[in-house]
Amino acid sequence: GAVVSQHPSRVICKSGTSVKIECRSLDFQATTMFWYRQFPKQSLMLMATSNEGSKATYEQGVEKDKFLINHASLTLSTLTVTSAHPEDSSFYICSARTGDGSPLHFGNGTRLTVT
């Protein structure tokens, strides 16, 4: 149980375009999902907490107008990287859990390359 699906797994886009990443909890409902970013050989950095039916909570230093998060249902959250630039190239990973003290279950991640 507790499977999280993320799509696409890999995307290459041109500078200035937008990219949408989907995260789905397949066998459980998630009122809260989490979006992380990871640069090579670096730790997972929490970008934002996605809340179903309300606005996302962004971590300090993360531009909410650039990284749009929508959590329209209990099983789907999306992250849209708007006007992407090469420095946005990274590994983006979503996660969800069944309860506050439960472990995070991660999607397979999305490797974004902006050319």
Place this chain on the structure above:
Amino acid sequence: GQNIDQPTEMTATEGAIVQINCTYQTSGFNGLFWYQQHAGEAPTFLSYNVLDGLEEKGRFSSFLSRSKGYSYLLLKELQMKDSASYLCAPLPGGSYIPTFGRGTSLIVHP
């Protein structure tokens, strides 16, 4: 704030035992997770400790001492596929969102 300290890299021989240590400082504490992350992949959950002591799960065991802010992950009968990064992630009080360190890159050689 949160502070997590793990060795950057460790090497071990196939079939051996390795212990990966983690010290942490958090604002409040609601447990500690260990995750495994292979290169280019997302992390996978290994263990969760909330009380002091040792939790054993197959070849992997995890230990916690809350008073010392210390945990370790013990891997027995190492296999080549255990070569990965191991992430110690304490769960601070209040937010219930785990904080990840840089992880320990374990290299298992024949």
